[in-house]
Amino acid sequence: MAIKTRSDLYHVTTNVDTSQIFKTSKMVSDLTGFLVQQNKAIVGANAFRHQSGIHQDGIIKKANTYEIMNPRDVGVPSSALVLGKVSGRHAFKERLAEMGYSLDEEALNHAFKAFKDLADKKRKITDRDIQSLIGEEIRTASEVYHLDHVGVSCGNHSMPTATVRLIGPNKEIFADAALGSGPVDAVYKAINRIVRVRNVLTEFTVSSITEGIDAMGEVLIRIESDSVTYSGRGVDTDIIVASAKAYMNALNRLLNARKTASREAT
DSSP states (O other): OHHHHTHHHHOOOOOOOGGGHHHHHHHHHHHHOOOOOTTOTTTSTTTTOOOSHHHHHHHHHOGGGTOSSOGGGGTOOSOSEEEOTTOOHHHHHHHHHHTTOOOOHHHHHHHHHHHHHHHHHOSOEEHHHHHHHHHHHHHTTTOSSEEEEEEEEEETTEEEEEEEEEEOTTSOEEEEEEEOSSHHHHHHHHHHHHHOOOOEEEEEEEEESSOSTTOOEEEEEEEEETTEEEEEEEEESSHHHHHHHHHHHHHHHHHHHHHHHHHHHO
16 A cells, blocks of 8 residues: 555555455454454554544545545445445445445345344444444354354343254254353353353453444454364344354354364365
């Protein structure tokens, strides 16, 4: 981006499609389980964010006052609010195309259903929300077990209890419940009673993707099994559901890795 932005200084060019930088960074973050810090240049959440009044006024009047590069040049959508509850499938598909996503029919149907579910919970849906939905669709593409339902009961004078329902590899339905030291612990124990894969939770991180009381929460976890670490990520407006999705994502990676190793061994 230094070369592209200051071509007058460097007098060289590259064949890099810079509009893919932001999406590539997000993909690498999803696959590795490492979060991109908010103040990271170019791809961080604050790279093209302006909060103070004088900055906002300058951006409106002349963008390059505070932005030496155009956010669209690195693939960052410039509009914040894009869709809402009454938006239809066609509008959703068009917005995905504008953001550079191309999904097959089945993936589009899943993503649109997730979008409508989110629209029931959030009044405003931003591009970052949609990017998280697409990331969730990618993460669930190779599931062995699918999280179909999760429910918890907890409080300062009650024992945290969780019930979960999973759909297995042959579309069979499994359901179980468990007690825990907290709601997330109870959910993980209930899942373990079904999946039965020994592992140790080594990291658990919660962050907010967007602002506001109805913000999307993102959970990043790491589990270890047989001295191998697997990362998982989950996104939802309900942090308990996001935690369950993250755990299932990590478990599915573990199970897929074992299946691959088993095939190679034979």
